[in-house]
Amino acid sequence: MTNADVAQGRPKDPRVDAALITAAIEVLTESGWASFTTTAVAKRAGASTASLYRRWPSKQALAGAVARHIAQAELTGIDTGGVEGDVRELLARKRRILETATGPALLSLMGQASHDPELRQILHDDVYLAVRGELGALVDRGVARGELARAVGEAQLDVLALVLIGTALARSVFVRADDGEAAETELRLLLAAITLA
Structure with missing residues (x-):
């Protein structure tokens, strides 16, 4: 392992990203913004809060990822x-x-x-x-x-x-x-x- 590998840390697993986004959508759907916490999302996804924070440093950033996911999946590429x-x-x-x-x-x-x-x-x-x-x-x-x-x-x-x-x-x-x-x-x-x- 090189120094660059150590500095960058372990690469992010796209499956964890997808699981966290899906869990975030589920928590928002079931409980709304008031109960939308990074802990609840990580628990639902079966991931650690540390892995969530490596991707999105705040609840708002995670919400942004959800919004981007919805917009990119549904609202783009129409022709x-x-x-x-x-x-x-x-x-x-x-x-x-x-x-x-x-x-x-x-x-x-x-x-x-x-x-x-x-x-x-x-x-x-x-x-x-x-x-x-x-x-x-x-x-x-x-x-x-x-x-x-x-x-x-x-x-x-x-x-x-x-x-x-x-x-x-x-x-x-x-x-x-x-x-x-x-x-x-x-x-x-x-x-x-x-x-x-």
Whole structure:
């Protein structure tokens, strides 16, 4: 073993990372932010708190890893070949987030964010910017294919991302069952906003 190996420590095992993220989602889903502790997450994952702290030095940093995991797994890499298909897929993925275990975990983080500036910044960077970036890429592809006459301005893109996130949150709180007609209306309104922007 070289001095460099000793200085860097043992390499991180990606299986432990995945187990800790899964445990974090489960703890958030079951107990919310108030009971979301690094100890509870490490115990659920069958890992030591030391291994958790080597990856994420705080509860907020772990929450950021959860938000990044959800955003990267569900909100990126959409390209169906057309604007309507892309928007439909983005909305479907948004609904899927809220219908699985990740939904309550993300809602718990968002509920706490107004009281925690560090968590608010994490969610801005890892959720809001992911949604905004995916919308921007979707529009750019539509312009390049000639489906859209022009790109959406920065201010319009900001608002469209907020609307997309906001309708997801409102639906999870106010609408119990998935309403196919409401989902189709959301799709049409978002497409109209993109086309007219």
